[in-house]
Amino acid sequence: MEKQNFKGWLYLIPAVLFLGVFMIYPLVDVFVYSFEEGYNSASQTYLGVGGYNYSYVLHDPYFLQAVKNTFILVIITVPVSTILALLISVGLSSIKPLRDLFQTVYFLPYVTNTLAVGLVFMILFKKTAYSDGMVNLLINLFGGSSVDFIDGPYWAKMFVLCFYTVWVVMPFKILILTSALASVNQVYYNAAKVDGTGSFRIFRKITIPMISPMIFYLIITGFIGAFKAYSDAVALFGTNLNAAEMNTIVGYVYDMLYGNSGGYPSYASSAAIILFAIVLTITCINLLVSRKHVHYT
Amino acid sequence: MKIVLDHLTKKFPSRSRKERSEVTAVGDFCFEIPDGKLVGLLGPSGCGKSTTLNLICGLLKPTEGKIFFGQDDVTNLPPENRGVGLVFQNYALYPHLTVQKNIQFPLENLKGAAKLSKEEMQEKVYAAAKLVQIEGLMDRKPSELSGGQQQRVAIARALVKMPKVLLLDEPLSNLDARLRLQTREEIRRIQKETKITTIFVTHDQDEAMSISDLIVVMKDGYVQQIGKPQEVYDNPVNLFVAKFLGTPPINVFDGNVKDGMLYIGDDAVLKVGSVPNQEVHVGIRPEGFILREDGPLHCNLSRLEVMGRDVSVVSGHPCCQSDTIRSIISAENNVDTDSDTVRFALKPGKVFLFHKETEERIHFEVE
Numbered sequence: 163m164e165k166q167n168f169k170g171w172l173y174l175i176p177a178v179l180f181l182g183v184f185m186i187y188p189l190v191d192v193f194v195y196s197f198e199e200g201y202n203s204a205s206q207t208y209l210g211v212g213g214y215n216y217s218y219v220l221h222d223p224y225f226l227q228a229v230k231n232t233f234i235l236v237i238i239t240v241p242v243s244t245i246l247a248l249l250i251s252v253g254l255s256s257i258k259p260l261r262d263l264f265q266t267v268y269f270l271p272y273v274t275n276t277l278a279v280g281l282v283f284m285i286l287f288k289k290t291a292y293s294d295g296m297v298n299l300l301i302n303l304f305g306g307s308s309v310d311f312i313d314g315p316y317w318a319k320m321f322v323l324c325f326y327t328v329w330v331v332m333p334f335k336i337l338i339l340t341s342a343l344a345s346v347n348q349v350y351y352n353a354a355k356v357d358g359t360g361s362f363r364i365f366r367k368i369t370i371p372m373i374s375p376m377i378f379y380l381i382i383t384g385f386i387g388a389f390k391a392y393s394d395a396v397a398l399f400g401t402n403l404n405a406a407e408m409n410t411i412v413g414y415v416y417d418m419l420y421g422n423s424g425g426y427p428s429y430a431s432s433a434a435i436i437l438f439a440i441v442l443t444i445t446c447i448n449l450l451v452s453r454k455h456v457h458y459t
Numbered sequence: 460m461k462i463v464l465d466h467l468t469k470k471f472p473s474r475s476r477k478e479r480s481e482v483t484a485v486g487d488f489c490f491e492i493p494d495g496k497l498v499g500l501l502g503p504s505g506c507g508k509s510t511t512l513n514l515i516c517g518l519l520k521p522t523e524g525k526i527f528f529g530q531d532d533v534t535n536l537p538p539e540n541r542g543v544g545l546v547f548q549n550y551a552l553y554p555h556l557t558v559q560k561n562i563q564f565p566l567e568n569l570k571g572a573a574k575l576s577k578e579e580m581q582e583k584v585y586a587a588a589k590l591v592q593i594e595g596l597m598d599r600k601p602s603e604l605s606g607g608q609q610q611r612v613a614i615a616r617a618l619v620k621m622p623k624v625l626l627l628d629e630p631l632s633n634l635d636a637r638l639r640l641q642t643r644e645e646i647r648r649i650q651k652e653t654k655i656t657t658i659f660v661t662h663d664q665d666e667a668m669s670i671s672d673l674i675v676v677m678k679d680g681y682v683q684q685i686g687k688p689q690e691v692y693d694n695p696v697n698l699f700v701a702k703f704l705g706t707p708p709i710n711v712f713d714g715n716v717k718d719g720m721l722y723i724g725d726d727a728v729l730k731v732g733s734v735p736n737q738e739v740h741v742g743i744r745p746e747g748f749i750l751r752e753d754g755p756l757h758c759n760l761s762r763l764e765v766m767g768r769d770v771s772v773v774s775g776h777p778c779c780q781s782d783t784i785r786s787i788i789s790a791e792n793n794v795d796t797d798s799d800t801v802r803f804a805l806k807p808g809k810v811f812l813f814h815k816e817t818e819e820r821i822h823f824e825v826e
Contacts (some may be wrong), residue, residue, distance in 0.1 A: 322632075352518055353551040357565035357620070358539025373557040457555035 215432040222242035224404050228414040236388040243328040247335035255343045272333035280397040287311035335380050342376035373458045389441050411437045460528050460623040460656050462492040469525035486680040497650045499667030500660045501675035508660045516543045516626050544617030550609045550627040552601040558612050558719050559597040559787035565620045570722040587619040607638045627659035664704050676700050701742045707785040713778045714741035726779045728755045731823040740813040747809025748786035754802035
């Protein structure tokens with residue numbers, strides 16, 4: 163028994179070491195930095211210990227803007243992308259001809275290069291000297307006036323960011339959901355049909371509960387992914403996100419770390435810890451809610 | 460509710476790309492099921508019995524032919540408008556719903572005038588649960604039930620709407636032997652109590668014979684014989700039906716009819732009247748053997764199996780189509796186990812002759 167235990171630990175050592183050095187230690191370090199005022203990574207010195215970093219970050223208008231942006235992004239994109247993906251997957255599962263073709267088409271964004279996607283969105287939304295972009299052409303066609311989606315009003319930029327995020331995260335969700343749908347035994351549908359269940363009720367009362375573990379998985383990872391959004395905003399609006407009012411929390415952390423003259427690791431750490439607290443809270447709430455609505459069989 | 464199947468045919472397109480042929484799952488099925496009877500559809504796997512059931516409940520559309528419930532043509536009605544209850548082979552209980560919710564599910568689908576209040580629903584659910592004796596399990600999930608209990612819930616769910624027809628697809632195949640006996644009695648009792656016309660599918664002839672009012676024996680999509688279990692057993696129309704019914708199975712010999720006498724090998728075993736001279740299959744039920752010292756049929760004795768009430772004599776004969784002959788005789792007979800041979804006389808009513816090629820029954824007069 164003792165020997166076996168020893169062996170078990172031996173096998174775990176590589177993973178534990180790796181995680182310890184590259185995950186646990188940095189995490190603890192960030193936590194420590196977040197309480198050290200004016201920490202300087204070059205000289206390894208700090209001025210004092212206390213909650214000032216948090217107070218500074220929480221009063222920084224750029225940070226508040228980033229929190230607002232991130233929350234809007236999360237609240238819009240997670241439900242929209244999940245519901246859209248669910249509808250598309252159900253549609254895909256119920257058609258027979260050309261299903262493979264459609265599945266491929268819907269999965270393409272997942273394998274497409276981010277820069278290529280950015281370029282496509284440029285063509286769609288960017289106002290240049292020569293063109294107002296495809297979307298504006300459409301708006302003009304229906305009698306509306308052009309909107310500058312990239313450098314224009316806040317809501318327009320937010321719309322583009324949400325649209326982009328939804329578009330990028332959907333393929334993976336569709337992939338997961340179509341396979342989840344395919345794994346539901348046909349016999350349940352037959353049973354429901356014999357009992358005279360309408361198709362919407364079948365969807366709500368049988369399909370959804372049967373694939374609820376997968377939906378839940380997508381919602382949790384969707385929330386976490388959306389809270390960590392950063393590269394999407396950069397791809398659309400460039401690196402000066404604060405000026406564009408389009409910064410996200412992770413973007414704020416990044417700016418604080420590498421910003422002007424060596425950056426402010428202390429503020430960055432505090433912001434990162436605040437993000438961690440937010441994600442932890444939301445995930446806990448998700449888990450609590452899921453207990454009632456997710457059915458593992 | 461009387462059910463009439465009129466030249467019912469279901470063909471499936473062939474899977475292979477080379478052959479364009481169709482597979483006939485059910486061919487030209489004509490049958491009238493009287494009101495309030497329990498009918499067993501019996502046959503080996505792949506004989507089309509489940510397809511027939513799916514045609515009756517409406518999950519499949521027939522290629523040809525019609526289905527009537529009473530006077531109504533239901534051939535083109537969707538399953539929900541037929542008023543059928545179906546119990547699936549693996550029960551298909553919704554795993555995320557409690558027993559109560561599972562049974563209630565069909566009731567919640569009712570619309571318009573048929574819509575029920577919460578109290579009415581609960582009353583009906585309770586009545587159905589009581590019928591199958593699962594009132595104590597209402598709050599459990601299907602995964603917390605035993606196979607037999609799940610089976611009962613499935614039956615309750617099929618019965619709660621008081622269907623005109625109850626269909627059971629291999630209802631006992633997932634249960635252990637003891638529970639199977641118990642549950643088939645249960646199904647019989649429930650059917651008697653509710654008087655719902657019931658059709659059930661099984662490959663187990665024991666099951667079908669023991670509880671059915673009528674059995675339908677099928678093979679390769681075609682009905683072989685329809686009748687009361689005892690009639691079909693006593694009077695099989697062909698070799699397939701004779702072989703399929705009965706445990707232990709019927710013993711089949713290669714025989715020869717010569718001048719009104721049936722020969723098995725060199726033994727002249729039975730007078731068969733006016734049957735013309737020909738080679739035949741001879742089927743002899745295990746209970747058709749009489750142990751007699753001067754009996755005409757000589758068999759090589761291998762062993763005895765004592766079963767208390769009676770004795771099963773296992774022997775062999777060169778003309779027998781299987782390795783062993785199994786005959787059941789009363790335990791009062793004394794079999795000389797030291798002897799190598801055992802001799803039998805035959806009961807004429809338990810001996811069937813079948814045509815060598817067509818395997819159809821050849822009737823003969825018993826003297």
